[in-house]
Amino acid sequence: MDGIWLDFERPLLELEKKIEELKATSHNGIGPELDRLTREAEKLKKKIFSNLNRWQRVQLARHPQRPYSMDIIERIAEDFIELHGDRYFRGDPAIIAGIGIIGPHRIAIVAQQKGRTTKERIYRNFGQPHPEGYRKALRIMKLGAKFGLPVLSLVDTPGAYPGVGAEERGQAEAIARNLKEMAVLPVPIVIVVLGEGGSGGALAIAVGDRIYMLEYAIYSVISPEGCASILWRDSSKAPEAAEALKLTAEDLLHFGVIDDIIKEPEGGAHRDWDATAARIKTKVIEAFDELKRLPIDELIQKRVEKFRQMTPKSD
Amino acid sequence: MFFRRGKKPKEKPEAKIIIPDGLWLKCESCGEILYKKELERNLWTCAKCNFHFRIPARRYIALLLDEGKLDEFPLALKTRNVLGFPRYSEKLKEAQQKSKLEEGVIAGRARLGGETVVFVATDFGFMGGSMGSVVGEMVAHSIRHARKEEIPLVILTASGGGARMQEGIFSLMQMAKTSAELALLAQASIPYITVLTHPTMAGVMASFASLGDIIIAEPGALLGFTGPRVIEQTIGQKLPPGFQRSEFLLEHGLIDMVVHRRDLRSTLIRILKILMIKK
Ligand SMILES: [Zn+2]
Numbered sequence: 001m002d003g004i005w006l007d008f009e010r011p012l013l014e015l016e017k018k019i020e021e022l023k024a025t026s027h028n029g030i031g032p033e034l035d036r037l038t039r040e041a042e043k044l045k046k047k048i049f050s051n052l053n054r055w056q057r058v059q060l061a062r063h064p065q066r067p068y069s070m071d072i073i074e075r076i077a078e079d080f081i082e083l084h085g086d087r088y089f090r091g092d093p094a095i096i097a098g099i100g101i102i103g104p105h106r107i108a109i110v111a112q113q114k115g116r117t118t119k120e121r122i123y124r125n126f127g128q129p130h131p132e133g134y135r136k137a138l139r140i141m142k143l144g145a146k147f148g149l150p151v152l153s154l155v156d157t158p159g160a161y162p163g164v165g166a167e168e169r170g171q172a173e174a175i176a177r178n179l180k181e182m183a184v185l186p187v188p189i190v191i192v193v194l195g196e197g198g199s200g201g202a203l204a205i206a207v208g209d210r211i212y213m214l215e216y217a218i219y220s221v222i223s224p225e226g227c228a229s230i231l232w233r234d235s236s237k238a239p240e241a242a243e244a245l246k247l248t249a250e251d252l253l254h255f256g257v258i259d260d261i262i263k264e265p266e267g268g269a270h271r272d273w274d275a276t277a278a279r280i281k282t283k284v285i286e287a288f289d290e291l292k293r294l295p296i297d298e299l300i301q302k303r304v305e306k307f308r309q310m311t312p313k314s315d
Numbered sequence: 316m317f318f319r320r321g322k323k324p325k326e327k328p329e330a331k332i333i334i335p336d337g338l339w340l341k342c343e344s345c346g347e348i349l350y351k352k353e354l355e356r357n358l359w360t361c362a363k364c365n366f367h368f369r370i371p372a373r374r375y376i377a378l379l380l381d382e383g384k385l386d387e388f389p390l391a392l393k394t395r396n397v398l399g400f401p402r403y404s405e406k407l408k409e410a411q412q413k414s415k416l417e418e419g420v421i422a423g424r425a426r427l428g429g430e431t432v433v434f435v436a437t438d439f440g441f442m443g444g445s446m447g448s449v450v451g452e453m454v455a456h457s458i459r460h461a462r463k464e465e466i467p468l469v470i471l472t473a474s475g476g477g478a479r480m481q482e483g484i485f486s487l488m489q490m491a492k493t494s495a496e497l498a499l500l501a502q503a504s505i506p507y508i509t510v511l512t513h514p515t516m517a518g519v520m521a522s523f524a525s526l527g528d529i530i531i532a533e534p535g536a537l538l539g540f541t542g543p544r545v546i547e548q549t550i551g552q553k554l555p556p557g558f559q560r561s562e563f564l565l566e567h568g569l570i571d572m573v574v575h576r577r578d579l580r581s582t583l584i585r586i587l588k589i590l591m592i593k594k
Contacts, residue, residue, distance in 0.1 A: 164546065167558070169567070170567070171521070172517075173521075176522050176523070176525035179494035180494040180497055180526055183491070183495035184495075184498040200517070200518055200521045207491050207494075221478050221486050222478075245398070304495045307495045310485065
């Protein structure tokens with residue numbers, strides 16, 4: 001996998017490159033050397049990834065090679081039919097929505113979608129939805145509810161789009177309405193934060209019965225850059241802001257805001273999309289199995305109670 | 316989370332007038348020098364240009380509620396610096412001293428035109444009226460009270476900051492918490508009216524402020540999701556005058572009405588008289 005890599009990954013990549021080169025020469029007597037380097041690479045990987053600070057995790061959450069929603073959907077769904085439009089204004093490519101099958105479950109899926117190439121990124125608006133995107137998501141969730149399909153929501157956005165049209169069409173209203181409607185949607189809702197959980201723009205599809213985060217995903221009230229520019233009038237202090245905001249999966253599990261962390265393959269999700277997707281699939285199926293057993297009234301009551309409890313616990 | 320106060324209009328140097336402190340005030344919008352007593356009689360609105368000065372939550376209580384009285388709910392929680400966020404504890408103390416409030420919200424039971432209501436007001440003077448766990452919890456508590464007692468709910472907002480950054484993810488979750496309670500209130504068919512004042516933005520606007528059965532705004536209030544400065548940075552253009560103001564939202568179908576401060580009380584009373592189902 002070629003691409004842009006993060007600074008702290010580089011020593012590992014250089015070592016791996018050396019191993020590849022050595023393998024390519026493939027003459028006799030390289031065995032011991034190859035073993036040594038491979039062991040060293042394993043050790044290095046462990047060392048780097050067991051000591052990640054919060055800013056490094058932010059970088060991993062935004063890694064250009066990280067699997068995006070569609071990459072995951074393609075790997076976990078036996079069938080997926082994408083549906084478009086909010087029926088009022090336009091289709092929003094920053095949000096994917098549709099119906100599909102995952103394991104034994106017929107489900108509705110909503111997700112934010114980033115693009116990988118420059119062209120795709122622009123088309124997907126860098127994963128920043130407009131109000132019509134959130135309204136489409138709600139339409140499909142309600143469609144799901146109508147036919148008894150539980151909802152899987154995949155979160156990966158820097159935030160809701162800060163633009164003129166978004167304000168004219170009620171970005172705030174679209175987000176607020178989703179929060180309200182999702183709280184009492186009469187089917188199970190499972191959330192997985194894949195990469196960036198950017199503030200209200202993420203939360204707008206993240207009210208549900210189970211909230212999971214990938215190991216190196218982040219979820220925050222404000223971007224580290226935005227926080228740094230308010231606090232220190234200097235967005236380059238984002239690493240310090242990331243520490244202050246406590247926005248990693250580990251932090252949120254500790255706070256009791258999320259239900260569990262889905263482990264990523266060693267070295268991060270970008271190194272193995274298939275393995276990442278497989279782990280998500282197992283977790284999600286398990287959650288739907290459990291949630292579908294609950295009577296709807298109890299499900300909704302528990303969901304509302306879950307968010308009632310989102311208050312710092314006294315120590 | 317993205318609102319910052321806009322630049323103050325530049326004073327013309329030649330027009331600089333020394334204003335004796337306390338007696339006169341200059342209108343932030345048109346520059347008119349206003350006699351403070353007169354301004355107070357006009358409920359802190361400019362007689363010349365209709366600019367609505369920002370007033371604290373307590374003044375709205377005096378202005379809107381019968382006998383100016385609110386039977387306050389005690390604060391459900393004490394604000395703590397759970398994240399150990401830099402300088403948050405100091406900022407809280409400052410805000411408490413400056414605003415003479417324990418937190419950025421006042422809530423309780425009151426009468427409005429004789430009708431019992433739950434009334435909530437956020438106060439811009441307390442850290443920009445931002446929503447942390449305590450504000451969220453008080454709003455949620457008030458909504459539950461309205462539902463259980465079957466009395467209408469009126470929430471008045473002034474929040475430039477939206478969700479309070481210093482409480483991290485907990486602040487964000489207050490948006491979901493308050494909206495979930497409002498979903499239950501809606502199912503119970505209890506009227507919910509919001510009064511949006513300058514400014515109401517970001518996490519507050521994107522949760523309970525936008526969810527009223529009827530949404531009223533004071534004239535000229537800045538209302539929206541993203542603050543104008545961030546939008547200007549993003550699109551690399553100046554925004555047109557009036558963008559994200561109450562009248563702009565009315566034009567775009569996002570609010571029900573723009574009401575002058577002097578007519579707020581009577582408007583609320585008229586609405587409640589029609590919506591309340593007598594048992
Ligand atoms: Zn004026």
